[in-house]
C-alpha cells in the first residue's frame with residue numbers, strides 16, 4: 001500500500017495528518033496539477049516485481065480467448081503461460097478487463113488476450129456507467145485487435161450466448177478456432193487421435209447451432225488438466241497465415257469452371273444464370289468476387305457449393321471466406337470465348 005495525499009496543488013502545501021494513519025511515507029501530490037505524480041510512479045515501480053513476460057516484438061501473433069463467463073478462459077491463459085497470470089474463480093465475471101500477455105511459444109512470439117466473459121446483452125445495462133457495459137466493449141475490442149480468435153465453449157453444451165459470441169467472431173472475419181473446454185467433466189483424457197463418440201456428437205451439435213462458423217476447427221480440451229492445450233495453440237498459429245492466402249485468378253477460375261461443368265447452375269424461370277468469372281480481391285478475410293449475368297438469381301446454396309469447392313482445393317482452413325456475387329459486365333465474355 002502506498003499512501004498518496006492528493007489535491008496538494010501547490011508546492012508550499014503540506015499534507016496535514018496523513019502520517020497519523022501510520023501507513024508509512026506519504027506521497028504528496030496533485031492529480032490535477034501533476035505535482036508529485038512522478039514520485040508516485042517511482043514508488044509504484046519500486047514495489048512491483050520485475051516483468052517476467054517476453055516482450056512485444058511487434059510480430060507477435062495476437063490470440064484472443066473469448067466466451068461466456070466461467071468457461072475457463074483465465075485458467076486456459078494460465079495453463080498456456082505456465083504461471084498464474086489471470087485470476088481463476090468459479091464466480092462468473094471474474095475477469096473485468098482484457099489482459100494482454102506476451103510470450104514465446106516454441107520460438108513463435110505470441111500475445112495472449114484473456115477477456116472478460118460476455119453475458120447476454122439483454123442482461124447488460126446499456127448504461128455507460130455500468131462496469132459490465134465496458135467489460136463487453138473491451139472483449140469485443142479484443143476480437144478486433146486479435147489475429148486469431150479462440151472461442152471457448154463449455155463441454156456441458158452450446159447456449160444461445162455462444163451463438164451470439166460466435167456471431168461476433170465470425171463478423172470480425174478472423175481465423176477462428178472452437179475450443180470445447182472442461183472436457184474432463186465428460187470423459188477421461190484420451191490419448192487417441194480419433195474422436196470419441198461423445199466428441200462426435202458434440203461436434204455434430206456444434207454444426208447445428210453454429211453452422212455459420214463450420215470452417216472453424218474444433219478442439220476438445222481441459223485447460224485445468226493441460227490436456228489438448230498444446231494442440232490448440234499450435235493450431236492457432238497454423239491457421240493464421242491462411243487468412244492472407246492469395247489464389248490467382250487463373251487457378252480460381254479453373255476449379256470454378258470445373259465445378260460449374262459438373263453441376264450446372266439451374267436456370268430460374270427459363271432465364272439462364274451464367275457465371276462469367278471469379279477473382280480474389282482481398283485478404284484478411286480472403287474475399288472473392290463472382291461475376292454473374294444475373295446476380296439476384298444465383299441461389300445462396302450454389303454460392304455455398306462454390307465455397308466448398310474452393311475450400312476443398314485451397315488451404316483456407318480455419319478462416320472465413322467472403323464471397324460476393326456481382327453483376328458481370330455484358331461485354332466481359334471471358335468465359336464464353338473458351339466455350
Ligand SMILES: Nc1nc2c(ncn2[C@@H]2O[C@H](COP(=O)(O)OP(=O)(O)OP(=O)(O)O)[C@@H](O)[C@H]2O)c(=O)[nH]1
Pocket residue numbers: 068069070071072073074075076087088089090091092093094095096115116117118181182183184185221222223224225
Ligand atoms: N473441470 C474443469 N474446470 C475448469 C476448467 N477450466 C476452468 N475450470 C473452472 O471453471 C471456473 C472458471 O474458470 P475461469 O478460468 O475463471 O473462467 P473465465 O472464463 O475466465 O471466467 P470469467 O473471467 O468470469 O469470464 C473455475 O472454477 C475453474 O477452476 C477445466 O478445464 N476443467
Ligand SMILES: [Mg+2]
Pocket residue numbers: 073074075086087088094095115116117
Ligand atoms: Mg476470467
